[in-house]
Amino acid sequence: MKNHVVLSSIFFFCTLLNMGCGKKIEENASVEKYNKVDSTKSDIVPETIVQDTASRIAEIKAMYEDVQLLSKNKSTIECKKGKKIAKETPFEDSEEHSYEQTASFCKINEHYSMYSANFNGHEWYNDYTIYLKDGNIFFVLESGGAEACSEESRAYYDIKGNLISLITRSNDCDGGDFKKSKTIRKEKDLKQYLLSFNKTYTEIQGMINK
Numbered sequence: 001m002k003n004h005v006v007l008s009s010i011f012f013f014c015t016l017l018n019m020g021c022g023k024k025i026e027e028n029a030s031v032e033k034y035n036k037v038d039s040t041k042s043d044i045v046p047e048t049i050v051q052d053t054a055s056r057i058a059e060i061k062a063m064y065e066d067v068q069l070l071s072k073n074k075s076t077i078e079c080k081k082g083k084k085i086a087k088e089t090p091f092e093d094s095e096e097h098s099y100e101q102t103a104s105f106c107k108i109n110e111h112y113s114m115y116s117a118n119f120n121g122h123e124w125y126n127d128y129t130i131y132l133k134d135g136n137i138f139f140v141l142e143s144g145g146a147e148a149c150s151e152e153s154r155a156y157y158d159i160k161g162n163l164i165s166l167i168t169r170s171n172d173c174d175g176g177d178f179k180k181s182k183t184i185r186k187e188k189d190l191k192q193y194l195l196s197f198n199k200t201y202t203e204i205q206g207m208i209n210k
Helices: 004-018 053-070 187-209
Strands: 030-035 045-050 078-088 097-107 112-121 124-133 136-146 149-157 163-170 182-184
Touching (some): 053 124, 053 136, 053 149, 097 187, 163 187
Antiparallel strands (some): 124 136
């Protein structure tokens, strides 16, 4: 019986492959999103956000570059690591195999911090990099693969840690390069992404803090 991590991975691929694009949203529109700032709480609370998305994404890209630059000076970075073993039975008649799942939390400076995690199993993997400023998530890069499939998502958050933009791309499981990126705008797809990510984020934090 496949464990929770395997099911999460399968859910991640199915979710991204079925997400579509809607009509273009005005940059200064008031959009109701489903967000969860505190990953330790299970309730999903609808919140109205007024956000200049283009300006915020530009700011996030600048912050991302700051983190990359600061990360080069490894002597000033404090990191805490965690891991766990996940068991998986790839086929009904096969033996159970163990796979090491890893996570780390690094404090880059007094403002920036970052979680990194790798989940993997039989012929699949998921990697997460979660960027925070002053304790709030501002960007999440998620990538994964399974056999011929490759997926990637980039999630952008406002200053309060609420999701404002989700961009995905995949290779349509043809073993080739990524196809054109898609901006996910349907509310049900955004909610589905957040439910999956928040569950994984809690799992990553648990690996670090146990």
